[in-house]
Amino acid sequence: xxxxxxxxxxxxxxxxxxxxxxxxxxxxxxxxxxxxxxxxxxxxxxxxxxxxxxxxxxxxxxxxxxxxxxxxxxxxxxxxxxxxxxxxxxxxxxxxxxxxxxxxxxxxxxxxxxxxxxxxxxxxxxxxxxxxxxxxxxxxxxxxxxxxxxxxxxxxxxxxxxxxxxxxxxxxxxxxxxxxxxxxxxxxxxxxxxxxxxxxxxxxxxxxxxxxxxxxxxxxxxxxxxxxxxxxxxxxxxxxxxxxxxxxxxxxxxxxxxxxx
Numbered sequence: 001x002x003x004x005x006x007x008x009x010x011x012x013x014x015x016x017x018x019x020x021x022x023x024x025x026x027x028x029x030x031x032x033x034x035x036x037x038x039x040x041x042x043x044x045x046x047x048x049x050x051x052x053x054x055x056x057x058x059x060x061x062x063x064x065x066x067x068x069x070x071x072x073x074x075x076x077x078x079x080x081x082x083x084x085x086x087x088x089x090x091x092x093x094x095x096x097x098x099x100x101x102x103x104x105x106x107x108x109x110x111x112x113x114x115x116x117x118x119x120x121x122x123x124x125x126x127x128x129x130x131x132x133x134x135x136x137x138x139x140x141x142x143x144x145x146x147x148x149x150x151x152x153x154x155x156x157x158x159x160x161x162x163x164x165x166x167x168x169x170x171x172x173x174x175x176x177x178x179x180x181x182x183x184x185x186x187x188x189x190x191x192x193x194x195x196x197x198x199x200x201x202x203x204x205x206x207x208x209x210x211x212x213x214x215x216x217x218x219x220x221x222x223x224x225x226x227x228x229x230x231x232x233x234x235x236x237x238x239x240x241x242x243x244x245x246x247x248x249x250x251x252x253x254x255x256x257x258x259x260x261x
Contacts, residue, residue: 003137004172010106011053011073011139012173012195016248018223019173019197020240021141022046022230023055023109025077029088035231042231047072049240053106055141055225058095061103075141076100078129079111079122089116089147093125097132107173108133109141114162115148123165130170142171143225145199153177156184160191167194175199175225178212182219189220200226206239210253214246223247 012019024043027036035042039060046054053073061076078100079091091111100108110129112122126142133140144166146158156179166174171194178198179185189196198216200209213224224247233239242260245251251259 004133004139007106007137008139008172011075012222013052013248017195018217018247019052019195019225020050020223020244020247021053021055021075021175021197021225022051022240023077023143023225023227024060024231025055025057025080026227027060028057028080028082030083033228035228035236042236043072045236046231046240049237050244051230051240052223055109058099058103073106074104075107075109076103076105077109077111079109079125079143087117089113090118091122093129097129097136097138101136101138105138107139107141109143109175112142112144112162112165113147114144114158114165115146115151117148119148123169126169133172134170139172140170141173141175141225142166142169143175143199145177154179156181156188159185160188163188163192163194163196167192173197173222177201178216178221180212182215185216185221186219189222195222197221197223197225200224200229203228203232206233206242206257207253210242210246210256213243214253217247217250 047070053075055075055077078093078095080094081091144162154177162176174196198221238260242256245256
């Protein structure tokens, strides 16, 4: 497991055991959205803010990863769908672990939606990717959510089920929804042997978002994996710096916003 251990230190803080990861795979799903029109500029802002890693699709690594300035971990995302698809929850593989290794990835991420019509195929793909990650010594981040007809996306039972499925598949990191309730989320993180990061979700206010992150970290979350809630800020670098202070230093949300540079 030495390869995974070395690479995990590229995408997590070795001192805190936590991570601030900024996914930027939304362009595939949503198109040329605000915050992702100039990828090098946004990656630079996120990096300068102190994020541990970013998530990119393979085609964006060449044009969007670091060429100068502060370094940042690279996670290559293997799953994709578009908002134009009749079923946007149907994620398919568009890259392989071997391709990601050739691109210099520090980690791999895949997406699984439990409760979606094609759940079985997504789980099967995740199992194959986990096998390849073990072979190549690549950390695996599984982004897994309860999504389907009649499913509550923040139900503690559903979120806990997602975490367990990812753990059993062999994830090294898990991203899922925050239940919104510290007590229920504490039970979920306590029952997992794998670090659990919360998703950022829809963009909220600066203080509101930081308070949610603080609440989750206080009950065992290993950090946050947030996209639009980070790269669509007026000052992305400053906001990411505030997030990092909350996650890694335990600073209050108010102080983090006041002291972030």
